[in-house]
Amino acid sequence: MSRVLEFIRRYPAVALTVTVGLLALAAFFVLDDGPAVARVLVTAFALVVAVQQGWGMVQDALRGRWGLDVLAITAILSTLAVGEYWASIVIVLMLTGGEALEDYAETRARRELTGLLSRAPRSAHLVLGEGSVLDVSVDDVTVGQTLLVRPGEMVPVDGVLLSEAAELDESSTTGEPLPVTRRSGDAVLSGAVNGSTAVTVRVTASAADSQYQQIVALVENAAESRAPFVRLADRYAVPFTLVALAIAGAAWAVTGDPVRFAEVLVVATPCPLLIAAPVSFIAGMSRAARAGIIVKDGGTLERLARVRTVAFDKTGTLTHGTPRVARVLPAGRTDDELLALVASAEQLSNHVLARALVDEAAARGLTLTTDVTVDDVPGRGLRARVDGHHVVLGSYALVAGTAVGMEPEALAPGEMSVVVSVDGRYAGTVTLSDEVRGDAARTVSRLRDAGVDRMLVLTGDGQATAEAVAAQVGLDEVRAGLLPQGKVDAVAGLAGPAGTSSRPVMMVGDGLNDAPVLAVADVGVAMGARGATAASESADVVVLVDELDRVADAVAISRRTVRIALQSIGLGIGLSLVLMVLAAFGVIPAVVGAGLQEVVDLVAILNALRALGGPAAETGGRRSGRAVTSRHQERAERRDDVLV
Structure with a gap:
């Protein structure tokens, strides 16, 4: 009983329509003049609904929106005019029940989005x-x-x-x-x-x-958004309405029977167009949330599906964003011995390079000595005594002045070196670099396969470093040495005039200095796994997981969502056209047609809910095989990935 009362409270129009229908049926079979009473009751109620719908249609028209309400209103009035009042009450039930049906479909589609909200700690x-x-x-x-x-x-x-x-x-x-x-x-x-x-x-x-x-x-903002694709569905409204009226008019003209006009319009009601598109988009946004991707609104999802150009920031996007040990090049000792010596000297420093050296030693399980005294040489390195040995490490210029046997190593683009001497002799070099993400090349390849025409890197780093990263991940266009405003100008230039093949443009970035360029791009994607930043606030899409592959997942999910939305609209229109033709030949009575149209609605909506699934779930499979037990183990795994 409580569920019935809750249903009545949430959907009073549906409850009232059902009540009127039941009262009309009771009067029809119980009262002596029941058919007349039923006709009057249903006719009065249907006219009230038609007037209400008509007023809403007029208001939409004044705002410049022409929708599908005219078909529903015409169907109600025409069935009443030819005496098919039972068909009119079914049409009214379908219209009022569409709210409940849409609510059910959207609730299911929003499941992943609302799940995050319900679990928020209070x-x-x-x-x-x-x-x-x-x-x-x-x-x-x-x-x-x-x-x-x-x-x-x-x-x-x-x-x-x-x-x-x-x-x-x-x-x-x-x-x-x-x-x-x-x-x-x-x-x-x-x-x-x-x-x-x-x-x-x-x-x-x-x-x-x-x-x-x-x-x-x-998520709250995403859950409240409405996709411009709903307006795209309205683009089908005028031609669909004209075709329906033409078929109905032709059936009436050929047969001379006005009932045919009503029977055709009964099966031409517009619920698939009104419901299927928004349900598809909400389902797609929920699917993206399950993959760790927050799409802030439905309009973004539509633009994302049409992306033709992708620009990547380098640091923190194509690369990890922090220096890591790339090579250990000892002279006269083992790799681990040299690294342990350097890390022991650097273990008390907070410098980002020192942290990288110490972390690498920890990842290898090396034991550091505590018998250390350090004298910093600002901007150049340090001098230290480690277990009684005089150690100098830092720039080549610093060490070359105090050691013999120097053999400077050639550096790859993007590498930096820590040169080491022990007791006045060259002991080796440790090189560091901001490593390219292991999934960067795969992401670029997947985007090309998805139909993205142009991809490039925008960075403030030097040309040689940027070109090395671009070559490693498969990008053939580089714009280096850019300040934040330079990135904005570059993306604005990429976009070009509306309608050109380079649009929409997606920018993928991470960090405070990427916020302006993310805001100016057609679709801004922030790698926000490390927490909320100005970049994630100005972006249209936020990737919550520190995996660049999710960018390709976002494009795949959006394209599948739009495809399913179009399929659902096409399915609804196609089935309605078939039913209209059958009704024009008198095969489908008005009451049966009204019921069949409800079946068309259900088919279109169930197809729209397919956007909840999809092949982008492969990302979860990649992650599921790796259990992260500690930060050091994770760093070790990343290093092994790069070496392999």
Whole structure:
């Protein structure tokens, strides 16, 4: 009973139509003059609905929108005029029931989007000291506070792990299907679900600035958007209406029977066009969310499906964005011995190159000595005593002045070197580079296969470095040495006049300096896996997972979504045309035709829901075979991928 009442509350028009229909049926079979009473009841109700629909049509027309309401209104009036009042009540039920049908379809299509919203944490356990805990609203949590996260609970805000270790399910933010292990001092993103042991976290960002809440905000905007494709469906409205009226008029003229006119229009009702397109787009956006891709609105999904040119930023997009050890070139010792010596000297430094050297040593499991004293040489390197040895490392110029046996190594484009001497003799060189992502070449190849005509790299780096990266991933056009405004100008120039083959243009970037160019592109895609930035806020699409392959997934999902939307519209129109021709020959009575049109609606909507699935699920398969147990193991795996 409660479900019935809830249905009536949500869909009063449907409930009223059903009630009128049941009362008319009861009067028809119970009362002596039942047929007359039923006719009057149904006719009055159908006329009220026709007037209401007509008023809405007039308002749309005044706003410059011509839709399909004229067919529904004409069908209602024509069936009443020829005495087919039972057909008119079925048409009214179809029109009012379309709201419930659309709501059901959209609810199913939005499942992935709304799932993120429903899981958003509302409260946090604040640790007060001496073991006491106070539950507070997540919005009241401030930076620096300590929170308790119990087993199975979601981390409410971004923080740093204080406990020794934690096993976290980060699938809601990164898409990684397997639990990951975080150690004390590691960053923990909101949205991660804690494992079987309670842990404590020090807050590093408020709720509004945390990863999961930023994702929720993006999803809320996406869930409320309406695709311009709905207007594209309206483009079919005028020709469809004219064809339907022409067939109905011809049937009447040839047979001389006005009933044929009504029978044709009954099967020409417009629900497939009104519902199938938006359902397809919502389903496609939900499918993208499941793949870790937030498409902010339906219009973006449509533009994404038509992308002809793709421009990539280099640092942080085609590459990882952080220097990593590329080669260890020892002189007179092993690779590990040289790396352990360098990392021992650099272990107390916060310089980005020093961190890369220390991290590489940790990934290899090397033991660093603590018997170290260091004297920095700003901008050039450092001098140190490591286990009693005099070590100089840094630029070639610094080491060359203090060592013999120097053998400078030739550097590849994009590489930088740390030259090392020990006790006055050259000991080797460690080269570092910003490595190209392992999936960058595959992404470029998939985009070409999808029909993207032109791809290039836009970067502020030097020409030689940019060309080396472009050659490695398969890009044949490079524009280097660009400041942020230069990137904006380059993308604006790529776009060209509307309608040219280079549009739409998609820009893929990462970082604050990419925000302007992402905003000016037809489709801006932000690699936002490391948290919300100005880039993700100005972009149209945000990739939540640190995998460039998801850009190709986004294009594949969008193209499949638009294809299914067009198929659903075509399917609805095609079936309606077949039914109209049959009705014109008197094969389909008006009441039966109204019921068959409802079948056409269901077929079109079920086809639209196919956008929830699709082949882009392959990304999940690639991830599922790799369990990340620690940051060091992940770095080691990435290094092995590059070497292979």
